[in-house]
Amino acid sequence: MGKYVLGRIASALVVMLLVSILTFLVLDLIPGNAAIVAVGVEGSAETLARLEAGLGLDRSLPQRIADYYRGLISLDLGTSSYYAQDVWSLIKQRLGVTIPLALLSTAISFSCALILGSLAAYRRGGLLDGICRTIVQLAGSIPSFWLSLLLLILFSSVFSVAGIGDYVPPSVSIRGYVTAVFLPVIVLAVGQLGPMLRLVRSSMITSLGEDWYASARVKGLGRGRLIFVYALRHAISGPLTLCGNQLAKLLGGTAIVESIFSLPGLGRLFLTAVEMRDLQLVQGIVIFITALVVLMNLVFDILVHLVNPAADSREAGGA
């Protein structure tokens, strides 16, 4: 296990390096830089040159990359050129929004999927199964930004609910916070429900069809206990891995949903950073998200191993 974890971390570092070099190349390729954005439609060529020098943009790409990694080794993500604030503190501010959002929506869709999926698998072909299959298809196909718009119209215009699109940190007002994050959580949960429910259902069907289940039934074990403890344990590795993937994706921010609901999350920060050519901030967020994705996958692989030691975590990773 230890060797496996070490190997995973090593390959994660390689992936992060690749991603960040790609980011450097891309930002070098697309027109415009932070100095041009700062000067805007005012200011002379000399001003522009002075600002570029101030931001170190006049040096060659390899030099800038080398400088960046020197900072990174000492865990310094640098300073945002647009906000003039420390990149890490900017990211940290966003986590208060993004982490609860990701955790809540994943938890909701995971628990819904477990309950509905197990019942649907148990009564395969029944009414509940039909409903489940419909949910799987609908939830998996509905575009999240459209759902956001519909909910926004419904709650803002029709029901006139106050506080949507006005983010308040929970430390200021719990109620204000709940109102602001309630709809986005629903949207994100619906977005994940489709694939999750489908996977739970199919793994449960497989699990209930296995020999041990029949023999356990013969031995007289309770049906509920069988389904929700034994069968589920066998079936859970796929859904858990998926859960990890989804969570990691959400922690990377969901730019569109965040900007529709005016939430100050990581995705919106990323969009602004790209728009303003804030190289340090873009890099910081990309590296942070990549690290998170890798870490989440690792954590959930270990989790799968703990819940069901029989499942090979490598195989589950591909599911």
Add this chain to the structure above:
Amino acid sequence: MARRLLTFLILFSAFLLASCSGGQDDGAATGAAGGTESRVRMAVTVDPDGLDPHMSASASTFQVTSSIYETLVTVDEQGNIIPSLAESWTVAGDGMSITFSLRPGALFSNGNKCDARAVAASFQRLLSESVRSQDYAFISSVEVVDDTTVRFNFGQLNVVALSTFAYPWAAVVDTSCADDLRTSPVGSGPYMLSSWIPQQSLVLSRNPNWNGECGIDQVEFVMMPDMTGQVTALRNGQVDIILITGDLVGQFEDDARFTVNALAGNGLQLMAMNNASAGLDDVRVRQAINYAVDKDAVIEAVWWGYGEKIGSHFPVVLSEYIDMNDLYPYDPQRARQLLAEAGYGEGELTLRMYLPRSYQEYVNAGQVIAAQLEEAGINVEIQIVEWATWLSDIYNGRQYDLTVVGHTGRLDAYSLLARYRSTAAENYFNYSNDVVDALLDQYNTTVDDAARMEIAHRLQEILAREVPALYIQDPIQIYVTTSRLEGFSVFPINIFKFNEMNFV
């Protein structure tokens, strides 16, 4: 077991319902409570890019910093220069220097003295480091006469020098903390920064060292990128000021709880043409484009009629303005004729139009104009680009045929029109006319007001005839405030005076 599961299911759905209805109740409660009376909340879409007025060119910065820092002089609603940090001033007989008398005892928010020495230091920084330093190149030296008197000597005559001291980017900053001003601003204005979480909110509180009038204790800028959110927040009393688009006026017009302030701003919106690119280098083609576009329809389609049509590069609100709208009225027949004279038959001219994505109104205007140009037989290829790309490739790189963009207001004709000088870096039109260059040179050194007015008129006329751009409109800004808020006004430059507002 099944029963336990059922209980769990019921509890779970109860929890979902509770969190659902809880959210709704809560919204109503907050809405009813409203904000505290001495705090004004304004919804904005974009963050400032740091709070150092010398190091920014962005309007979103100045609408915040104009409350933190003071300028030597400021403007009233009509654009007249009035005292601010300087109580009075005298312009030398030959116009080659201005002496300002500062308000005695002025302090920065950190307690440092804001005296003549501080003003001189701040202007030294402006001259050497600022984004706008070239705008102040006419200043040759800054002299500290005594504690409250500071004199600016000019290297070249600039008859509009006084107004350049009113712009928010000429604010006086405490240079002893110059390096941190972007995140911890220190000025002598009515407010100081109390917190700023980007993309969430920025809160200003009263500057204890400020002795002037101040009807509002706290100003909060709430970052809300979505218009729907802003309107809902205003309706529910969570914000007090929002800036809306014309289509939403109907939502507030007949509601006594809100005041709609539709005020002609001091800006220009235009479709720039690259006067050096093939086709557009022919004045007949540019005129044809002007004939082909129905500006009234564009203003109606994009701004719901909230805009003053213009025919030259000059905002309606300035005193030098002359109406040039009748020169090229909407006449598609004439447009085709001119195009044919220039040698372009139906569909033989193809122009690339670049539109900046961050500005939806320009993207819309571009689409409407493109449709009208197509009707006159000109092909238009639209590409929507990011703002940074626009700045780099179109504005600085001048690689374009057509683009729609806006310019923010200036107080005098020279700063407005200087970008038409053939050699100017800001001349992204690639426009070149010796007469215009000569007139611009003359303008700044003409002391006689009537003669200067004459030059301003001539410049407007030449631009209106040669149309280096399609001048669309002077936009009308529509701010909606709660009726309880008094004293809200809009100025010809991008500033707010929150200390002059109060709640009734």
Add this chain to the structure above:
Amino acid sequence: MKRITPSLAAGITLVCIVLIPALVSLFCMPYDPQAMDLHSRFAAPSAQHLLGCDHFGRDLLSRLMEASRLALASGLFSVFLGALGGIILGIAAALGPKWLETMLMRLADALMAFPTILTALALAAILGRGTAPSIIAICVAMIPTFSRLTYSMVCEGRASLYVRAARSYGAGPLRIAFCHLLPSLMGRLVTQLTSSLGSAVLLESSLSFLGLGIQPPSSSLGMMLSEARAYVLTHPYQALPPGLVLLVMVLGFNLLGDGLNDLIFDRRRAVHG
């Protein structure tokens, strides 16, 4: 043996609902989708304009027809290219030398983690105007899915009896890949291809929702939705038709993918049973 499952039938129906108008739009449309008529802006659905008009008075039905055609075309293109690239990379990783395998699979990981928005921006900067940048950006986003799938299936197949048999006859890795392995994986790949169409259409619409996709005056579903977003308060109806078309399209492809999967699964079972 039931050949047509309900989901397959539903999928085919839904895909046809969007496919037929999209194909018809090649020959005729009720109106020019780009023609503006400012007198009928936000017109309600009527006999003249079956679905009403948008904020520039353009006919919504015609714009939807054009948008679905472009969405289908760019979805097909990007998935096809993405699948091709992914399959080749996956096979190369599975059958190539160890270093190639490591390199390609790490590259796939990196691509997966790399933000699609950045890819789209970079490609727009290189390729300029038009639909090509967004198609290639979506294609790049599709590659890792296909390369991983192919890789894992080839790895499974590599050890199977018939492959070992083929190798013992002296067949080279390329021959094994294309003559023996790929045909057996075809069913699985076709299923993945169909459901990827759904995600490609979704991705295209979110890119153009952010303004990174198809450029005006052509219409796209995401662009129509982002335009509708500005008028949510005064004209909420505008947000309905483009979203519904998008939903039907994605749902159709997903159901079709599922149906095909069932079909192949059933046939296999029939063969084995």
